[in-house]
Amino acid sequence: MIKNIRSNRIFKNTEIQKIIRSKRILSKDKKNDYKKFYLFSLASFILILSFFSLPSISSYLSDNFAKKETIINISKKKFELALNDSKDDIKNIDENTNLNSIYDDIDVFSSNDLNTNTSRLSASTIEQLFKDTDYSLKKVKKTKLVNIGINLDHLPKEMKNIENTKKRKNLFIQIVLPLIIEENTKIKLDRKKLFVILNKNNNSKSDIEWLNKKFKQYGVSKDDLPTLKTRMDEIPVSLAIAQAAKETGWGTSRFAQKGNALFGQWTWSGDGIKPAGAESNSTHKVASFKVLKASVKAYLRNLNTHSSYKKFRKERAIQRDNDKKLNSLELVKYLDKYAETGIEYTKILSKIIKQNSLIEFDDVKILPTSAKLKNLI
Secondary structure, three states, X not given: OHHHHHHHHHHHHHHHHHHHHHHHHHHHHHHHHHHHHHHHHHHHXXXXXXXXXXXXXHHHHHHHXXXXXXXXXXXXXXXXXXXXXXXXXXXXXXXXXXXXXXXXXOOXXXXXXXXXXXXXXXXXXXHHHHHHOOOOHHHHHHHOEXXXXXXXOOOOHXXXXXXXXXXXXXXXXXXXXXXXXXXXXXXXXXXXXXXXXXXXXXXXXXXXXXXXXXXXXXXXXXXXXXXXXXXXXXXXXXXXXXXXXXXXXXXXXXXXXXXXXXXXXXXXXXXXXXXXXXXXXXXXXXXXXXXXXXXXXHHHHHHHHOHHHHXXXXXXXXXXXXXXXXXXXXXXXXXXXXOOOOHHHHHHHHHHHHHOOHHHHOOOEEOOOOHHHHHHO
């Protein structure tokens, strides 16, 4: 009796184990089927995704890794080679020059028509204008901004009569500062545009026309881009003010008063003002200009093109490569050919810069009239 019961119990346990094992097998098979289904679905999804993504991937690979035909800008390399004289077959920068048309866009007046185009304001009127517009050198030094809308065509006749030296100097600086910064800003914007063009793979027709115009303005021949880069640059404001002060006696000279000549540039064309102490057989005159701004523009063009200032431009280019900031006290050493007194002339300029703290104006910018202009400068 007991034996039979045990036998039955054993039988039942065996059957149960078989059933459990069969269920496990079925469960495992189902899991395998689900796994295969998931893998198949995932593979299908990836395949479909790849199909739709293929154009984008191909474009990305083409843009970033494919070998493209590009125009390589080697002007900087040529520039560095020329500075170091490391290659005999590389021509020195700033050698090829054609100065026939560099002043064509600058208004020059003949001696018979001087100062007949615009009215001349008195010193008191100018001072009141500056006061009304809240324009002072103290504010400019603080904000590092100047309003180029305050733009005068002539110096006041009373400059000589202002006995207070500091007052006369301040008035002179207030008049010429916006003019210098405005012309420097134009060069700065041109320089930015030049670099944009140099970094393009293809230049448009308007780019080429603009380049040809600049080659002409800067007296560059044979499409010499390294030379154009060297010449198309600013003159430190402190240096320009110092030279204007020296050449005009802080705005009191006959050349400045009669011919808007701030920098004493000579001309042999017949137009201009003959120096009082010049020899009878001399043919040079001091160039006269329609307005003060034209004199500033001609001065910048002169330093940026004439062969006498090639070393000046080379030093300026080196400073640009090193720290991007121009040092007028170093650059002034290369202007010994500007005047007959040579090195003594450069020492006087250095003294003017230091004594009048003119370096404080070197980082002054124009007051932007729009957000677009602010981004540009």
